[in-house]
């Protein structure tokens with residue numbers, strides 16, 4: 001055969017192979033064997049975005065009852081997996097934890113956190129490993145968390161005092177959200193920057209600024225899912241809000257750091273007072289202790305992370321706990337008995353007393369099961385093709401793990417819709433990321449490094465509240481009538497703040 005014919009045949013063969021896969025989409029044998037998870041029908045352009053609803057953890061749960069515990073949605077052009085079973089969660093956060101250790105890009109986080117230089121939003125890689133080790137070893141180690149005991153105890157006492165003052169006034173209805181939020185924010189603020197919101201000269205402005213930071217990070221950004229629509233953010237004001245908050249926060253953080261560098265706060269510490277995050281980060285920024293330098297932007301992003309990750313999630317847990325206690329007088333009475341017996345004769349409960357309060361610990365675990373503040377955890381993204389149970393998951397798929405649905409799965413829990421702390425009394429199940437039926441803090445490499453801190457704040461505050469007061473709902477409201485509607489944000493909280501009447505005990 002002439003050379004020209006061979007050449008012609010070769011071109012034909014090449015065109016056939018190329019078109020078969022790319023254009024005509026006829027699956028090859030390998031592709032035929034790749035089983036993708038079931039998907040609800042999607043619409044052009046928006047995909048399944050219309051099925052998200054205002055409370056995605058609930059919408060996903062409903063969909064998963066039809067499509068199964070692993071389903072693949074498309075939010076705009078992004079493939080998004082929803083995992084709603086213990087096995088799927090374990091597969092992602094344990095068996096294939098490394099593959100799933102990336103976070104999807106968020107342009108809002110990029111804008112607010114110096115290009116996602118913090119721990120929570122940083123992409124997986126050497127930088128994240130370094131910045132996470134700063135958090136785990138220097139800021140949130142058990143020893144360091146212990147060192148902030150005085151801050152927690154002082155702010156808890158202040159909260160009790162504030163409630164007592166309202167009891168003394170004629171209008172004795174207390175906005176519990178407000179007091180719990182104020183206590184938590186003051187603790188985090190003192191630990192991170194060495195002073196409470198109101199001690200800062202621009203106290204009110206800082207409070208509003210941090211609130212706006214959390215709102216923006218909880219905002220759904222269409223541009224992340226339908227990239228060609230990101231121009232919309234110029235017109236709806238989102239881009240401008242992000243820019244303004246980032247700039248104002250930067251001015252504030254720079255002033256905190258500059259002031260510290262001039263006054264060298266280290267020498268001012270009173271005996272027994274713990275170093276705050278600013279001083280610890282300034283000490284290690286040259287890299288002598290860590291082996292890598294800490295640029296100024298990373299330092300500022302890390303400070304912001306403590307406010308973002310540590311405030312709303314913590315006080316929201318306390319607000320849900322008080323809500324459930326007011327709805328369940330039996331549980332409240334049992335908790336009173338334990339705390340008042342162990343706290344007998346004490347002016348206040350300290351962290352030394354918490355070790356024996358088994359029912360108190362069970363109450364907090366039950367709240368985290370029933371009202372996980374981060375019901376879909378923090379999204380992750382696969383870095384390469386990976387198997388999930390029997391399914392093939394392509395690289396760059398985002399995953400939401402529905403911790404809220406897993407916490408209510410009847411396969412794992414008896415009477416899952418009942419608030420029953422007793423279920424944890426003779427059980428080894430904990431929230432630390434080893435029991436995949438209870439994962440309010442996630443698990444694995446990207447699991448929450450603030451668990452010990454968060455649990456200590458919650459236990460101490462709850463113990464002192466029930467030690468010092470009897471709580472009731474305002475006149476005319478019964479526990480069963482309490483509005484339990486949720487509101488979505490960075491943490492899922494009650495739509496309406498919790499109001500209650502407190503009576504000092506012993507009266």
Ligand code: HEM
Pocket residue numbers: 119120121132135140305306309310311313314317373374377378379380440441442443444445446447448449450451453454
């Ligand atoms: C009740 C309170 C809290 C809850 C429910 C909570 C929950 C979570 C969850 C679900 C994640 C994502 C885990 C994953 O992807 O597997 C996370 C990550 C994180 N949390 Fe918490 N958290 C709480 C308190 C705190 C506190 C007090 C701090 C620090 C002061 C903190 C710092 C962080 C950080 C830095 C990350 C990012 C970890 C990474 O991406 O490597 N959290 N948290």
